[in-house]
Amino acid sequence: MSNDAPPDNRRHYPAPPANKGLLVLTGVLVAIPIVALMLVGTYSKKEPYLAGFPFFFWYQFLWVFLCSGFTYAAFIVVRKARPHRPMDTEGDEYLIDDPEEKTQ
Numbered sequence: 001m002s003n004d005a006p007p008d009n010r011r012h013y014p015a016p017p018a019n020k021g022l023l024v025l026t027g028v029l030v031a032i033p034i035v036a037l038m039l040v041g042t043y044s045k046k047e048p049y050l051a052g053f054p055f056f057f058w059y060q061f062l063w064v065f066l067c068s069g070f071t072y073a074a075f076i077v078v079r080k081a082r083p084h085r086p087m088d089t090e091g092d093e094y095l096i097d098d099p100e101e102k103t104q
Contacts, residue, residue: 022081029074033067 037060046054053061 016083019081022077026074026077026081029070029077033063033070037063 043056043059045056048055050058
């Protein structure tokens with residue numbers, strides 16, 4: 001066992017329960033760009049042109065921005081689904097079973 005390991009009488013604070021419905025929504029938000037870009041047959045064409053670029057190129061470039069938007073939305077949803085667990089006043093993220101050790 002490593003010397004950096006915490007003593008056996010220390011336990012982590014339990015994490016607050018996550019909202020599973022919001023985590024499923026996160027998975028959907030991440031999956032949308034993946035599925036949309038895997039369906040190459042839906043955008044494998046030249047027309048319509050946008051600023052001289054064929055549809056195939058500008059559609060994929062549009063998804064660069066859409067992917068970042070979906071990823072950011074998923075990040076926000078995960079933050080809502082898993083609430084923050086603040087540390088105790090001493091900055092220790094562990095629970096200590098021995099009250100004498102807490103005072104040291």
